Amino acid sequence: MKLFEVTTKSISVDEVIARLADPAIGALTTFIGVVRNNSEGREVLYLDYEAYPEMAEEALRQIGDEIRARWKTIREVTIVHRVGRLEIGETAVVIALSAAHRQETFDALRYAIDRLKEIVPIWKKEVWKGGEEWKSEQ
Amino acid sequence: MKLFEVTTKSISVDEVIARLADPAIGALTTFIGVVRNNSEGREVLYLDYEAYPEMAEEALRQIGDEIRARWKTIREVTIVHRVGRLEIGETAVVIALSAAHRQETFDALRYAIDRLKEIVPIWKKEVWKGGEEWKSEQ
């Protein structure tokens, strides 16, 4: 069971958080990125995600390492990112963090998704009627 | 489908976030409270949650209203809290927030669980070998 995974299959949040099962945890936070029907005023038809999968999984693991180095109360991190064609409403990414107590899980969660958008070699193409574009927050 | 619910049934995160399904959202954050096997150095056997259910659901809805008044980008809030006897590792509460963009969802998520622990009439009894205690963060 991988904690850091790039997959072409649909993602279940319940399945992802089950990867962190641990009788000593009391709090989990998750970020779930889903496909939105609009972007900069355009009606999005679907998204196409592409990864450099071997490096992407290593970069996801690096984010987990960074988080656990910075926030000592974070017990475990798992990140699953889907690639391929995703329809409106489908889940593109699930990040989950576990801890005994909740206090640091919120900042760590925000860090995880911000960092994912900085360093993980995954790309997103928005496709709308009559056009398409590769998008980045960078 | 209730957005603010006290239930005796086990909670699925996938089912809860499905309550927020909306083609205009791009980000969901969730807080998941689970039953931990220890508390203040004692080995916990199980927890017993009790609610004033009618008031608790109204208080959960109030938290949702407070969040949407304070963070205008939060589109919807759902909170499902389980009551009754819960075993180690089981989910006691799921809070989920949706938004078009992620920026404000982290602070709002932290607020939701902090506020739940302040105002929602739900009580938790820890049961360990040879004793038990009603617990509060207040």
Next chain:
Amino acid sequence: MGYGGDMRVKIRFFAAPREAMGMGEIEQVLPAGATVGELLDALTAQYPVLVPYAGFIRVAVNRVYAGREAELHDGDEVAWLPPVGGG
């Protein structure tokens, strides 16, 4: 409706005070116009097991948090709420 100038309220108990009381709900007859504070004083006088909890509770009247000065009305549901512990 009250009778003879009195009114009847329902009081609900939860968690430790519920266990101490051995029941989750009682009815209490009070003089018309009585306040939450007067009800609490009557309850602790009548049920000494409640005394250890009385300093830490909040009260809700008809599911809304209320202060000691709030006036009660016939048929109100009053909840005796120890410190909450959800999540």
Next chain:
Amino acid sequence: MGYGGDMRVKIRFFAAPREAMGMGEIEQVLPAGATVGELLDALTAQYPVLVPYAGFIRVAVNRVYAGREAELHDGDEVAWLPPVGGG
């Protein structure tokens, strides 16, 4: 292993530059000791379709981000990475 003092590296393309190239992977022969920067210059000279992307990319060598000055070795996998957009 290189031959005649040359070395062979694999270059992988993704997203827009992959589409512009019409392929996700090429091999390139370079003089032994060539750097990432020299590879990039050779690629943009050889494939003008890459020029519009060259100012915005990062490069990974064997799956680790690397600078223009990094020295390449025979058999390295070099990735031409446009701005990422996961999440």
